[in-house]
Amino acid sequence: MRHLPWRAGVGSLLALALLCGRPAAVLAQLACGAIVPAGAKVTLTGDIGPCAASAGNPAITLSGGAKLDMGGHKVVCDDGDRPVGIQMEGKGAKLSRGGAQHCSVGLVVAGEGKHKVEDFVATDSSADGVVVASDKNKLRFVAATHNGDDGIDVDGTANKIEDSQAVDNFEDGIVADGGGNKLTRVAGVGNGDGGIDLNGSGNKVKGCTGTGNAEDGVNIDGDDNKVERCLFSHNGTGDDDDAGVEVEGDDNLVGKSILLDNDVRGLLVQPGAGANVRKQNLALGHGEDDLEDGNAGCGSNQWTKNRFGTSAAGGVDDPACIE
């Protein structure tokens, strides 16, 4: 690894990238507004900032194919003039081992996608912590905490988010507005709205945790989503629609999950939502019903092999359609 003891700017990095067909990683200190060019491999030697938007927005841009190892350091933004912390552009950039603090958005995964992010923390942003705006990205070990809007907002499709947490964000923990994303072992804890929101369709969530969120543990507004092997406990603050799992869309599956002591319900399917399957869940200790279907006779929804205390469908207690 080569060491650049000086404050490397875009020019020197680009020169390095051009000098080497396959550039070695360089130790460097990037300036606010720097662009890491395509093909460059950089390891940070210190924190960056505070960066103002007037000095360049985003504070750091990662071009396609670039690799930035933050070496445990972070981008710190100027509270009074916040840029995006780090933005990934193009295709196939890699970002690891760092974070962003006090930015407008901590990290934007944009461009053509297929980027990789590993071990990154976005905290104290004025808006979202992490926005995944492109497709087919892989994010692993990402945390979003204390951000002013959502923790992790997935707008793109076919992304993989693994082993990641959204904690104490002002609005939702993790939001999947896009479709076909896979969220594995993710957690939404103590967020001001819901823990996980599935507004898009065809998303798969497995092994998740939603605890202590002010609204739902998971809200499924889209269609054809799957939520399996999750734990939802102590979500909701008494609003009649709050639940461990609230389903408003169609053709969704919720299975093999544990719903304990959510306020107000365990698993709630709203009126008009149809063809949803609820099977092999455990739901106990809820202020209202453990399992509730807003449709008379459960409509076209299927409830099988669940374990629960109380249930209702269309206002009728203990309906035969909920098993």
Next chain:
Amino acid sequence: MPTTRIPLLLTAAAAFGVVLASAAPVRAQAFACGDTIGPGAKVALTADVATCTSATDAALTIVGPSKVDMAGFRVLCDPNDPPLAGILVDGKGVKLSGGGTVDCGGDDGVTFGAGIVLIGDGSHKLDDLVVESSALDGFRIESDKNKLRRAAANDNADDGVEINSSGNKLDQVAAIANQDDGFRIDGDGNKLGSVVASGNGSDGFVVESGGAGNKIKAALFADNGDDGVALVGPGNEIAKSVAVANGDLPEDAGIDLQGDGNRVKQTRSLDNHFSGVRADAGASGNTVQKNVALLNEVDLVDRSPGGTCDGNTWKKNVFGTSDADGNAGAPCIQ
């Protein structure tokens, strides 16, 4: 924080000598406050047990071997006058599932109770239970070799789960929004996997000075008021876990090592109020290896005097900042 054991609370069978249900097959039955089930019972509840007061030490006592399916019903206590235990599990080999307690678990000034208390000879197996709003702890485990699976202890006035015994296994247990600690262990050789401690008023997870050789794996400690994890006792291990956004005081840590010979490995400690992982002054022989600590005020801290991490091993960690007794970036923290 109450620490008095429960030598107590009734050894149920002796206290009451009542068998309300006996051997198989499973019998569906309603129970009243103060009833004892077993030994040798197989029953399923048909209604809540309510509303129970301190007129009896336990709202419901189960003596093993017995099998009790609560069938979604709960023991409901008077919050102004709760019994010492909502459910007292005694004898050996009780299987209890599918219910919980609300507003139980008070104290009489001598004995401190809980929503569900495990005593006797242990080897009890508890599944699918919720204990909420107890006047003291949620679960209190005083006997050995019990299994607790798929359970939650929420909104209790003291700890969520307190373990004062050994060889217990907990899996998929959540302790949320309890006023004191989420999990508190003062016993040896317990194993906890996939547990969650969030939003508790004090520590998410603490092993007290009397706790040794406990293993915690794949756990999440988030948004707790003090430390995510505090290891006061020796020889405990945390692996493949996450401590994130814990603490609101200057000294709060994701993981705080106060005892000796503890191990923290392959764990992430992120955005905690002060330190990610910290070994306190006097803590020695700890190993902190292959962890990731990011965006804490100081990621890795060793308070051993002299700045040489005396006896503690820090290696192969990913971090941004470190401090050994006031020496930032000291080489003993790797």
